[in-house]
Amino acid sequence: MAFNHYNVPYATDNAYAKRVAYFSMEFAVHQPLKIYSGGLGFLAGSHMRSAYELKQNLIGIGILWKFGYYDQARNQDQSLQVQWNEKIYNFLEDTGIKFQINIHDHPVWVKAWYLNPETFKSAPMFLLSTDLPENDYVSQTICHRLYDANVATKVAQFILLGVGGAKLIDEIGFKPDVYHLNEAHGISSAFYLYNKFGSVDEVKKRMVFTTHTPEEAGNEKHDMYLCEKMSYFCGLPLDEVRKLTGIYDDQFNHSLAALRFARHANGVSALHGEVSRKMWNHYDGIAPITHITNAQNWRYWADKQLYFSMDESNEERFDDRKGYLKRRAFDLVADQTGKLFDHNVLTIVWARRFAGYKRAELITRDLDRFNALLSNKKYPVQIIWAGKPYPVDYPAISDFNNLVHLSKNYKNVAVCTGYELALSKRLKQAADVWLNNPRVPREASGTSGMTAAMNGAVNFSTFDGWICEFANHGNNSFIVPPVDYSAMHVQEQDQYDLDQMYEILERQILPLYYDNPAVWRQITQNGMRDVRFQFDSNRMAHEYYELMYNKQ
Known part of the structure; x- marks a missing residue:
């Protein structure tokens, strides 16, 4: 199928006509597609299945993890052994789409794979990969392991999801009304969209954010200078990033940035909504936080x-x-x-x-x-x-x-x-x-x-x-x-x-x-x-x- 001027390949229900791009680091859609670690993925997978059942105008944006999260095996004494085994998926379609994004001031090629909605009865999904011969080895490894333990690799993964996902959407001409970040891993997309639309207000019009973390210390933070060095901010000078995000210390708080770029945010249970409002209420300029309790398909x-x-x-x-x-x-x-x-x-x-x-x-x-x-x-x-x-x-x-x-x-x-x-x-x-x-x-x-x-x-x-x-x-x-x-x-x-x-x-x-x-x-x-x-x-x-x- 052709992927320019992309539309979801089924008639959508009028109640769900708004075009939504749903960004998540992991999706547990079905056992054969091992691109998830735990609850966040189980939740996102169920969301994709329900979007399909309700015929919503929604696409999923994720990463094709070459080695998945890891394969859990045993040592001789039955204790845990971590294995990294390459995954091969003949049910994914090659979109033929390749484009470049900047990571560490260096052009990195990104390829998009497509999960047809009929394969697992889910919303259509686009999965990004840097595992290409055009890239150097280090760039290839960005999409190897979900939540890589190396800090620079993890920041690169966030850029791949956020910037790569936002650029892919432009490549396929989807034109979403809403960019939905399932957790803050994809907030680098906000800087891409800021460059594209020219103002924070235009980004806010389009962005919503779901937080899954009930305590401030659990939210991802990375060194601001490392993020800048990694091209996380899409070429924006650090002074401008600080003004846009209101983050003036040396730790870039991904969730805080997401709360300031989003027009709406939500916790994932009634209790978590309360906890989140208390947790973030001493910060100014954040989106109102409601709650939508998680569910399974x-x-x-x-x-x-x-x-x-x-x-x-x-x-x-x-x-x-x-x-x-x-x-x-x-x-x-x-x-x-x-x-x-x-x-x-x-x-x-x-x-x-x-x-x-x-x-x-x-x-x-x-x-x-x-x-x-x-x-x-x-x-x-x-x-x-x-x-x-x-x-x-x-x-x-x-x-x-x-x-x-x-x-x-x-x-x-x-x-x-x-x-x-x-x-x-x-x-x-x-x-x-x-x-x-x-x-x-x-x-x-x-x-x-x-x-x-x-x-x-x-x-x-x-x-x-x-x-x-x-x-x-x-x-x-x-x-x-x-x-x-x-x-x-x-x-x-x-x-x-x-x-x-x-x-x-x-x-x-x-x-x-x-x-x-x-x-x-x-x-x-x-x-x-x-x-x-x-x-x-x-x-x-x-x-x-x-x-x-x-x-x-």
């Missing part, structure tokens, strides 16, 4: 047979289907770990990106209670962990490896590798209880529990992120009772959450599951119903048009 994630059985009130078929889903997932666990799990046993799953504040190993910190839980003959329990730490986040890797070594002491504990879309779905189907225990209020939204509920798992969580809008303790989920954590030291907070988790597990969850299966089934189904529409990404994609794109 029901059509892609949900087990439809579970829903059919529930809708028909066929309890026997519902239980049979959940049992089958557990057995099928346990085959994967057995293949990886040699552990044979029983589908009749309550199964707890903790699976998501490994990061310190998510506290993967919290439940193991009281080893006496952990041992008692796992050796309980009356109410037996199985636990599965999975997730990818950032490849140079050594504390998170250490947590992962410690869990692997701990699991060797138990027949009913397993740690899986290769946590990507496919395994994520299987483990959600395996779970009776989906354990989520981030340190409040560190989780901006967190969406894994949504897709767990769509597959017949009950959320068991601290009160943070999206859960605050969903949870009804004992009715559709189980929640650690929130307290004023701000008055606690971190150690006190962790101890409180740990004690509460065991109390709820031992006194409520286990007796209910085994002694009152009909009530347990009802709680499961309440969660499935409550997540069905409110946390389907079609609702979210609609709200982006309503609250961000169409709003002047």
Whole structure:
């Protein structure tokens, strides 16, 4: 197909007529396209699927990561091994488009690949690559590893997404009404657009920004002089950059710049919207911050047979289907770990990106209670962990490896590798209880529990992120009772959450599951119903048009 004067290749719904370019460093659209690391990608992938379902006039702009995030394998002792394997995608179309952008005062060739919307039933997507023979080796490596640990390479990646994405849009003649930055990685596009349109007001008219970070220290900052040296500011002198962004110290704060260039911004849950407004309200000139709670694509994630059985009130078929889903997932666990799990046993799953504040190993910190839980003959329990730490986040890797070594002491504990879309779905189907225990209020939204509920798992969580809008303790989920954590030291907070988790597990969850299966089934189904529409990404994609794109 021809890519000049590009239009989305399907009739768009009039309610979603505005042309939108959605920039994201990662997209988890489908398992074969490995250009994502975790929640941000899962969210963006669901957004692309819903944009397609709703026939929105939206395109995705991302990067074709040659080696993906990384492949999670094992060393001889079962501990984590990071592998970088080249990915080959014959389903992407060559657009024939090549152009140059400046990185480090040096012209770098960029090629655009196209994901046809019919391939995975997603909005059309353009993926950028510098892995071309026309480039020197260092330039080729810009698109090799998602979130490269080398600072200069990471800044170059941000330029590729922002400047490269904005220039690509000009190359294909798409002419967006809205440039939507999913996180601040692509804010270099604002400098490109400033050069193009000649004023900040013209950029603001077109730019909206979604922040996913609930604390100021977590927002990306880079040395201002490094950014200038890397051509991040599209040739603008530093004095002008400072005036445009209002950033006068030596650290370029990507999120702060995005908040000042955007006309609207949003957090990704009601709580995160509040936290973000408090976090940024002492800065002047920032966009108003609303919230649009993250969601996941029901059509892609949900087990439809579970829903059919529930809708028909066929309890026997519902239980049979959940049992089958557990057995099928346990085959994967057995293949990886040699552990044979029983589908009749309550199964707890903790699976998501490994990061310190998510506290993967919290439940193991009281080893006496952990041992008692796992050796309980009356109410037996199985636990599965999975997730990818950032490849140079050594504390998170250490947590992962410690869990692997701990699991060797138990027949009913397993740690899986290769946590990507496919395994994520299987483990959600395996779970009776989906354990989520981030340190409040560190989780901006967190969406894994949504897709767990769509597959017949009950959320068991601290009160943070999206859960605050969903949870009804004992009715559709189980929640650690929130307290004023701000008055606690971190150690006190962790101890409180740990004690509460065991109390709820031992006194409520286990007796209910085994002694009152009909009530347990009802709680499961309440969660499935409550997540069905409110946390389907079609609702979210609609709200982006309503609250961000169409709003002047």
